[in-house]
Amino acid sequence: MAQALIDDWNGEDTSIAEIERELGKLRDSSLLPGASNMRTSVMTHCAWVPRRWLDAAEQTLAGLADRHPSRTVILIPAPEEPDGLDAQLAVRCYPAGDRHVCGEVLELTLRGNRVEAPASIVLPLLISDLPVFCRFRGEPPFGEAPWEQLVDIADRVIVDSGEWDELRYDELRASFDTAAISDIAWARLEPWRVLLAGRWPEIAEQEIRIAGPPADAALLRGWLASRLRRTIRPVAAADELTVKLGGETVAPPRGEVRSPSDLLSAELDHFARDRVYEEAVAAA
Amino acid sequence: MTATAAENPLLEGLNVRPRPEPCTLVIFGASGDLTQRKLMPALYALAVRHLLPERFAIVGAARSDMSDEDFRERMKEAVQEFARDDFRQDVWDTLAEGMRYTTLVGSENQDEDSLGRLLDEVDRERATEGNHVYYFAVPPAAIAALVREVAARKSEKGWTRLIIEKPFGHDLDSARALNALLRERFDESEVFRIDHYLGKETVQNMLALRFANGIFEPIWNRQFIDHVQITVAESIGIEGRAAFYEHAGALRDVFQNHLLQLVALTAMEPPIDFTSESVRNEKVKVLRSLHTPGPKSVVRGQYGRGFVDGEEVPGYREEEGVSRDTGTETFVAAKLYVDNWRWADTPFYVRTGKRLARRETTIAIQFKRAPHPPFEEVAAEALRPNVLLIHVQPNEGMSLAIGAKAPGLGLSIRTVHMDFLYGSAFREGLPEAYERLILDAMLGDATLFTRADEIEEQWALVDAIAAPWQRDRPAFPNYAAGTWGPPSADDLVHRDGRSWRRH
Secondary structure: OOOEEEEEEEEOOOOHHHHHHHHHHHHHHHOOOOOOEEEOOOOEEEEEOOHHHHHHHHHHHHOOOOOOOOEEEEEEEEOOOOOEEEEEEEEEEEEEOOEEEEEEEEEEEEEHHHHHOHHHHHHHHOOOOOOEEEEEOOOOOOOOHHHHHHHHHOOEEEEOHHHOOOOOHHHHHOOOOOOEEEEHHHHHOHHHHHHHHOOOOHHHOOOEEEEEOHHHHHHHHHHHHHHHOOOOOOOEEOOOOEEEEOOEEOOOOOOOOOOHHHHHHHHOOOOOOOHHHHHHHHHO | OOOOOOOOHHHOOOOOOOOOOOEEEEEEOOOOHHHHHHHHHHHHHHHHOOOOOOOEEEEEEEOOOOOHHHHHHHHHHHHHHHOOOOOOHHHHHHHHHOEEEEEOOOOHHHHHHHHHHHHHHHHHHHOOOOOEEEEEOOOHHHHHHHHHHHHHHOOOOOOEEEEEOOOOOOOHHHHHHHHHHHHHHOOHHHEEEOOHHHHOHHHHHHHHHHHHOOOOHHHOOOOOEEEEEEEEEOOOOOOOOHHHHHHHHHHHHHHHHHHHHHHHHHHOOOOOOOOHHHHHHHHHHHHHOEEOOOHHHEEEEOEEOEEEOOEEEOOHHHOOOOOOOOOOOOEEEEEEEEOOOOOOOOOEEEEEEOOEOOOEEEEEEEEOOOOOOOOOOOOOOEOOOOEEEEEEEOOOEEEEEEEEEOOOOOOOEEEEEEEEEHHHHOOOOOOOHHHHHHHHHHHOOOOOOEOHHHHHHHHHHHHHHHHHHHOOOOOOOOEEOOEOOOHHHHHHHHOOOOOOOOO
């Protein structure tokens, strides 16, 4: 959907107070005479995005913003740079009937020691009374301050274990009791899960062999093992996910492949803990 | 996939939408406007979203002579023109593969033979297991004969469901007769009386608004609500439907069904759950307790020449096919009361009409004024009572009018609106009402369909309103096209010291 950038503001070595002030001005400027623009938010969406993931994150968010009107706070850690905070703020509007709906995008670069205190930067910028979703691009900094702090303030944390160099599920599990966790790799598996659920009850007794990308294959194996309460053979590495039941290769699910924006969008509609995922991770 | 998560552990946590069992949808009236504008686009939308049964067929049946190929071509054009989704050849090919047509000509026996034979053939070819949904998109006069035919053909192997379009009868006696005929041959669970308003997201949102929000239900009663206004306004005329409209009028075309359903959803008690019986039990209680205080509490009107959207339009009596001295009403307004503990003495002002100032369906809940505003009179003169306004169409959503201090040194109170627009918070396109309703009928879920006793209660009220109309001849036309109806409609509300909400 066509979006219009109403106005933006850039600030180097800025402060939260200045960001809030400039954000207020941007909101006022989005109320163009006769334009009937509305600010609508259903959440605060924060994203922890190391620089190498920035392009991918911006593309995903561009395809997402009109579906989930929100305030998006993108946190870019730059620990190697001198201490400070840089900000790029923008108000973007989308047509909605005879009006425009406007949301805000705050791209904040956390330089030097600011990386250690992301919660103190995000907390004042949260929209009151609305849920907070926090997406970690790449491998999350498990055990480090940014992970601990952002998990604490988020109602839902979204990762993609398919983006990890190593499957650090044990460390992820440690946060299950703090926030509801979503995994885009798990979301990608949904068509497979629907397909294999259709193989019940025969699947309960059949030999199961899984090959595929590490995260997808491990999660699928964990899911089957936890649901069927049986041992599943270790997975083999492959570029594409394949499943053999009783020696016969299962035709992959049909249907359109969902884009990263679609997958993230679907996760932003869930609020509760996903026990089935948690058990799959435990068994992965 | 019919197993539940309790039986199949792999289903747990999966949001698998139930998919209907294999079936054939038979559309009576397949060459008509409704099929092209609404039914076929709805079926296409369901196909795009993989919500139709895996084994599915559509059999069109109508008086027009057409080949299967002609029918498919016509339906394809309808989808290309009216569907909300972009046209996709692959989706269309899958849908069209199971589409057949039969011409209903000559005696009913011949019809039965040709349609019966075709259905057997389709069941075999498409493996639809003898499950048939019959959609009656035909004039009311044709329904009874077709119901008898369908009953005679009722499949012993699979299930049979009937979707019957409004109007269901033309008065209480005819509705009772049709219900009796249906009861003879079918169980109530097999009959789906459609009122497409109930398939609209915003109408269903009325239930979410009332029963999912703790703040509204405690004040949803006579203690806090001054009155309710429900408007179902159309700016269009009769669009070539003179033959139907001359007999129906606004009372039977819209008031009897859409409008009374909106009253029922606004006034009903919380159901114990969201099953079809619980919801409909509560609605029928409201319909049973509705009354209008007397003939003076009902106003009827008919539009004369006027201007709509800047263009001059003819009066009703000048429309093609309409009698020059017709007494058919194109506008009805009424004051209704719901005789129960929650709503006693709280008026529901309702109105519907054609060629009104704009197309709009709204439910306005006007709350009582604050008991003692501690402001000087002049400070609060622009302050109006709180109104919760539910926009059913267009611009689906709701707004709450509240008083706020106008900026400045003094204390001046102004009314401002807090708006919720469906399209701004939920950016997914709203499904068309027919998509939801056709799917529900295939799944056997009758929650959003009207039950026999509801229909009869609606007609009982309509008959009571229409009875005095037989005795006098109104001075029509009494409102100009493009206005909000006759002055007597304003008087109806003004007499109580109130006014229709400003548009």
